[in-house]
Amino acid sequence: MKTFKIILISALAVLGIFFLTAKFRNKRPNIIIITIDALRRDHLGCYGYGRLTSPNIDELAKKGVLFDQAITQAPVTAGSVPSLFSSTYPSTNGHCLLSEEPILLSLPTLSSILQEHGYFTAAISAHGELFSETPGLEDSFDTISDTFKEPADILTNRVIKWFKWFGMNKRKPFFLWIHYFDTHAPYQPPNPYDRMFVTSNPSLKEINLRQDFKTSGLFPGKTRNLDRKTADYYICQYDGGIRFIDDQINLIVNFLKNRGLFKNTIIVITADHGENLYDRKKQFGHGFMLYDVLLRVPLIFVYQDHLPAGTVINRQVQLIDITPTLLKLAGIKTGLPFEGRDLSSLMSGKRETGESYAFSEIEQGEVIMRAVRLPDWKLIEVEYPGSINEYELYNLKKDPNELTNLVVQEKWEFDRKIKYRFDSLRAKLEKWRWRDKGAYKLIYEVHPLDEDSKTNLKVLGYFE
Ligand SMILES: [Zn+2]
Numbered sequence: 306m307k308t309f310k311i312i313l314i315s316a317l318a319v320l321g322i323f324f325l326t327a328k329f330r331n332k333r334p335n336i337i338i339i340t341i342d343a344l345r346r347d348h349l350g351c352y353g354y355g356r357l358t359s360p361n362i363d364e365l366a367k368k369g370v371l372f373d374q375a376i377t378q379a380p381v382t383a384g385s386v387p388s389l390f391s392s393t394y395p396s397t398n399g400h401c402l403l404s405e406e407p408i409l410l411s412l413p414t415l416s417s418i419l420q421e422h423g424y425f426t427a428a429i430s431a432h433g434e435l436f437s438e439t440p441g442l443e444d445s446f447d448t449i450s451d452t453f454k455e456p457a458d459i460l461t462n463r464v465i466k467w468f469k470w471f472g473m474n475k476r477k478p479f480f481l482w483i484h485y486f487d488t489h490a491p492y493q494p495p496n497p498y499d500r501m502f503v504t505s506n507p508s509l510k511e512i513n514l515r516q517d518f519k520t521s522g523l524f525p526g527k528t529r530n531l532d533r534k535t536a537d538y539y540i541c542q543y544d545g546g547i548r549f550i551d552d553q554i555n556l557i558v559n560f561l562k563n564r565g566l567f568k569n570t571i572i573v574i575t576a577d578h579g580e581n582l583y584d585r586k587k588q589f590g591h592g593f594m595l596y597d598v599l600l601r602v603p604l605i606f607v608y609q610d611h612l613p614a615g616t617v618i619n620r621q622v623q624l625i626d627i628t629p630t631l632l633k634l635a636g637i638k639t640g641l642p643f644e645g646r647d648l649s650s651l652m653s654g655k656r657e658t659g660e661s662y663a664f665s666e667i668e669q670g671e672v673i674m675r676a677v678r679l680p681d682w683k684l685i686e687v688e689y690p691g692s693i694n695e696y697e698l699y700n701l702k703k704d705p706n707e708l709t710n711l712v713v714q715e716k717w718e719f720d721r722k723i724k725y726r727f728d729s730l731r732a733k734l735e736k737w738r739w740r741d742k743g744a745y746k747l748i749y750e751v752h753p754l755d756e757d758s759k760t761n762l763k764v765l766g767y768f769e
Pocket of ligand 1: 342343381382577578
């Protein structure tokens, strides 16, 4: 009898291992995208920042792949999120501007494709208007929580609760999109983060950030010359917001590790766009400009045992590359005409040659702004009604802060090298502008913002 029991137990064990292995083989990785609103890459330790804003993100970056030149396709959430999810440029998906009447995002998205392939999809956000700005995106999420300006700790509690709830339904892999908001103006992190980086005159403690934000506006176009000390104080608060989020991300990572989920989960950390921190026109915020402070974002992929740890990639990539890359890592083939590309072989060490261009764009009223960027050069085109174009050309290697516009008649007529750059980038931009969009079946369906959404976006400074 005893022998029979042992044989039975052994047989069951073998059977169990067989099923476990079969299950494991079939199981796709979980995917988490963490977008941190308005997070500049150069304010993170892993991108060389001097302040200790991101010890936990830095640790994660050591376990994965960090892209040093990642470019967003739009300098506002309403433009970059549709691009990231549909892997198309704003002028392809119809989201070139922040509009009171956004159109339906009718193209397939990362979340809709994952959902079709058996993923449970969830979005937990502190933006509040992510889905009203991008109508149609909500259909591809099984659960959504998008609460206006929720602090990172409360948002993280929501994430942990969601994990615990989802744990009971673990049969499916999950895709979770987390959007933190504490790095968005008016930068008001809680104690102790509000004091963490403040070293200057203690009287600044009295500054009422919210009031100042309301009266001056921290957005491009609402000029008020802030003095350097006040600006530094704002930057300290912005950095405090990063550290606040960084500590919360650590809680999520630890939770994943404790539940044995970390190994089978791909984590992507990025931002929808950067932030102007007094760099341009002594202003703060983001919006109608295409300088690097808004276009360069952090991009980190972590997938333990699948992606080479501690890799830094200098080749220029775009936010629209995230969707094809994640689908490839999840083993999903779609045949869809993405405008972004799969970065998985680049992450695995494949060397690439040739130029790698990035394109970004934004509209405001009847003015359209477009940029084509190489790691060392950028051309910005501003198109006014009547096809009147203005250009700005920057040598990013010599002038990373984009302070000297080389499109000055006398200069580029005399310097053949600069003239060559201008002509070739303008030709590239023209070719890209008139690219074939025939493969994309857009449905032009307008979904006007309701009054609550308009009010929220006004509070954030986007509408008058
Ligand atoms: Zn944003």
